[in-house]
Every structure is written in C-alpha cells, then in structure tokens.
Amino acid sequence: MQLTSFTDYGLRALIYMASLPADQMTNISQVTAVYGVSRNHMVKIINQLSREGFVTAVRGKKGGIRLGRPATQIRIGDVVRALEPMALVNCGSESCHIGPACRLRQILNQAVQNFLKELDQYTLADMVKDNAPLYKLLLVE
Helix, strand or coil: CCCCHHHHHHHHHHHHHHHCCCCCCECHHHHHHHHCCCHHHHHHHHHHHHHCCCEEEECCCCCEEEECCCHHHCEHHHHHHHHCCCCCCCCCCCCCCCHHHCCHHHHHHHHHHHHHHHHCCCEHHHHHCCCHHHHHHHCCC
16 A cells, blocks of 8 residues: 555654644745745645644734644544545456355455554654654754
8 A cells, every 4th residue: 555645644743743842833935945845835735734633824924834733633544544545446346247156355355444543553653752853853942
C-alpha cells in the first residue's frame, strides 16, 4: 500500500505544525517552503485538513494556520482515514464479474483495517516529542 502524495504532505504539514511552539502560527507559504511542494497542492491539503478539524485557519493580518486540537489528540490513523481513499480494489459489478464469489475484497479490507489500527496507536505528539533531528531539519527552534 502506498499513500497518495495528498495524504503524505497532509501528514507532513501536520508534523510541521506540531513541531512549532503551541502559541505559534504558521502559513501555507512556510509549509510549502519546508517541503518544496507546490502552493496550490498545499492549499488544497490545508483546506481539507481544516474541514476535518485537524487545522484551524485564522484570517487577517495576524492570521495563519495551526493545529485544530492538541497534537496528543490527533491520531495518525484518523488523518489517513480523512485524507486517503482507502479502497484498494474496485469491486464494482461493472468492473469485476467474479465479485459475488471473490474473497480478495474481504482480505484486503481486513488488511486495511489492521493497517489503520496500527496507525491509531500513534499521535502527532509521538512524531515530534524529543525529536531534535526533526526540529533541526524543519529549522524549528
């Protein structure tokens, strides 16, 4: 399984925000500069993260973006569920004539559930806590 770049950069953006001091806001330009991703792509990601409640966007001169809740309350599995299309195969009746007898869909669904269950064990706080090398790479003090 491979995550889409949308989910990948969504997780990266959240990790960056989680690495900042709690009262510090950032902006999309800073996030795009850190990861070298297009601004247009990051705007879409941040908008989705905001709709899902992972990010809070504040408008105005002193505005910006920050985590929508504490990093300890944002599970990695929840972010992946919100951003990633999780259907591994297309089992629609038009695309597959063995659907009624196929056992693969059930096996793949169980694998996805186990994958997400594993990710649910970790929060954003786990990604940044006592991670000096990360702070150095992100240029966060």
